[in-house]
Amino acid sequence: MLYPTLFSPLKFPALEIKNRVLRSNIAGRFDNYDGSGAQPRINWEVKFARGGVGAIISSFVPVHPRGRILPNYATIHSDDRIPFWKALGEAVHAHDCKYILQLSHGGRQRDIPTIDYPLGLSSTAKKDPLHGFECEAMTLAQIKETVTAFAEGARRAREAGLDGVELHGANGYLITQFLSSGINDRDDEYGGVLANRARFVREIVQAIRARVGRDFHLQMKISATEYNDALLPDEPPGNTIDDSTQVCQWLRDDGVDAIHVSSGSAFPHPRNPAGDLPVDELLKTYDSLISSGALTLRNYLLFRGKITSALFKNRWEMARGPREHIEGLNRPDARAIKNAVGTIPVICTGGFQTAAIIEDAIVRGDCDAVSIARPLIANNDLVQQFARGIGRPANPCTYCNRCLVNAPENPLGCYDESRFPSRDVMIQEILSVYTPQAFQ
Numbered sequence: 001m002l003y004p005t006l007f008s009p010l011k012f013p014a015l016e017i018k019n020r021v022l023r024s025n026i027a028g029r030f031d032n033y034d035g036s037g038a039q040p041r042i043n044w045e046v047k048f049a050r051g052g053v054g055a056i057i058s059s060f061v062p063v064h065p066r067g068r069i070l071p072n073y074a075t076i077h078s079d080d081r082i083p084f085w086k087a088l089g090e091a092v093h094a095h096d097c098k099y100i101l102q103l104s105h106g107g108r109q110r111d112i113p114t115i116d117y118p119l120g121l122s123s124t125a126k127k128d129p130l131h132g133f134e135c136e137a138m139t140l141a142q143i144k145e146t147v148t149a150f151a152e153g154a155r156r157a158r159e160a161g162l163d164g165v166e167l168h169g170a171n172g173y174l175i176t177q178f179l180s181s182g183i184n185d186r187d188d189e190y191g192g193v194l195a196n197r198a199r200f201v202r203e204i205v206q207a208i209r210a211r212v213g214r215d216f217h218l219q220m221k222i223s224a225t226e227y228n229d230a231l232l233p234d235e236p237p238g239n240t241i242d243d244s245t246q247v248c249q250w251l252r253d254d255g256v257d258a259i260h261v262s263s264g265s266a267f268p269h270p271r272n273p274a275g276d277l278p279v280d281e282l283l284k285t286y287d288s289l290i291s292s293g294a295l296t297l298r299n300y301l302l303f304r305g306k307i308t309s310a311l312f313k314n315r316w317e318m319a320r321g322p323r324e325h326i327e328g329l330n331r332p333d334a335r336a337i338k339n340a341v342g343t344i345p346v347i348c349t350g351g352f353q354t355a356a357i358i359e360d361a362i363v364r365g366d367c368d369a370v371s372i373a374r375p376l377i378a379n380n381d382l383v384q385q386f387a388r389g390i391g392r393p394a395n396p397c398t399y400c401n402r403c404l405v406n407a408p409e410n411p412l413g414c415y416d417e418s419r420f421p422s423r424d425v426m427i428q429e430i431l432s433v434y435t436p437q438a439f440q
């Protein structure tokens with residue numbers, strides 16, 4: 001076996017997966033407007049289970065209708081959602097793959113608010129500085145209600161027969177909005193020093209453990225370094241790796257079984273998913289956000305201008321860092337967290353698509369496993385290719401981020417035409433997710 005560590009099983013306290021590659025979270029508008037699940041989501045997930053990953057971590061799954069960031073994402077906010085998640089879990093399990101559901105709440109970071117809750121909730125009442133998404137600061141009663149919603153989401157995932165849950169504590173969504181020194185401006189017990197900012201997520205973990213017990217897998221995705229000033233230098237920098245290692249130690253003590261390391265205080269962010277900013281493609285979908293935020297029309301016009309868009313693209317890609325650093329760019333943060341938490345596994349996300357680099361990251365002790373999103377969109381069978389001794393796919397992901405900027409409006413898939421023999425073949429592949437159409 002060429003990559004013995006990559007293909008060795010990984011044991012978490014309450015879960016074992018067959019190898020060290022997890023499909024990372026990839027959100028897409030597969031479902032019905034009201035958040036009831038639909039067959040294309042099952043078809044999408046099965047592609048990766050078939051391709052050989054040890055586990056799939058779902059996309060953003062709202063635990064409360066007010067936590068939705070776009071319509072057509074399947075939710076887990078009520079018991080009538082359980083049969084859908086059960087059917088999805090069974091379809092994935094049929095390929096010897098585990099399924100971890102990402103419990104999520106968007107807070108103020110909402111691309112297209114749904115008709116039921118026009119105003120977002122957050123730790124703060126300040127608009128987000130890039131798009132101007134508006135929100136109100138949560139009351140103590142709303143915090144309590146949301147903590148319960150996360151715990152109920154975990155209970156439903158367990159009842160659906162899924163293998164675990166992940167808290168979406170990264171990338172600028174509600175949990176980040178509490179954790180972040182760059183966003184949280186509260187003066188009550190949920191704001192101020194780190195211990196107060198971490199109170200919300202710690203209460204969620206404690207509530208989940210009280211609801212589902214100790215023997216159900218629970219992991220936390222965190223933006224280890226926030227780079228909150230990456231695009232807007234007047235903003236505070238946000239949490240550092242030292243803040244995050246402390247948070248991860250608290251979470252481990254509260255009963256979290258693994259840490260999933262990401263970065264960036266918003267989504268998307270120059271460092272996540274790290275790649276290009278395809279402004280030509282972004283223009284085709286950003287229009288659907290224009291009414292969502294106070295600054296979105298300004299941004300749209302900026303993206304339309306030749307000079308302004310070139311300047312913005314340049315700024316974005318400078319903030320990302322050199323292209324050759326994309327693969328494994330979160331390794332230093334993962335290593336710091338692994339050293340700090342000791343006993344629980346650490347999963348690192350960001351750019352991985354070369355078997356030798358993954359093997360090296362694990363052997364050197366930077367992480368215990370990697371999670372992969374875009375390179376698996378590009379090559380659903382990446383892990384099977386590794387097993388056949390192909391260390392890097394012949395037609396790799398180019399990190400062009402066209403999948404990302406299409407996601408708010410169009411079906412998920414690889415949109416880099418240069419990777420396909422023709423545009424027709426690319427479209428056929430993207431639309432393949434609509435067949436079969438079995439789930440009612």
Ligand SMILES: Cc1cc2nc3c(=O)[nH]c(=O)nc-3n(C[C@H](O)[C@H](O)[C@H](O)COP(=O)(O)O)c2cc1C
Pocket residue numbers: 024025026027028058059060102168170171221262272273274349350351352371372373374375403404407
């Ligand atoms: C289209 C798209 C959708 C994503 N959706 C989510 C999501 O719902 N939840 C999440 O935590 N991360 C999400 N991510 C981030 C990925 O899970 C991953 O951590 C990131 O893209 C870096 O990994 P990669 O370089 O392998 O793509 C998304 C990324 C992309 C490209």
Ligand code: SF4
Pocket residue numbers: 275374375377378396397398399400401402403404413414415416419
């Ligand atoms: S569009 Fe395709 S090649 Fe470009 S980043 Fe997404 S998966 Fe990779």
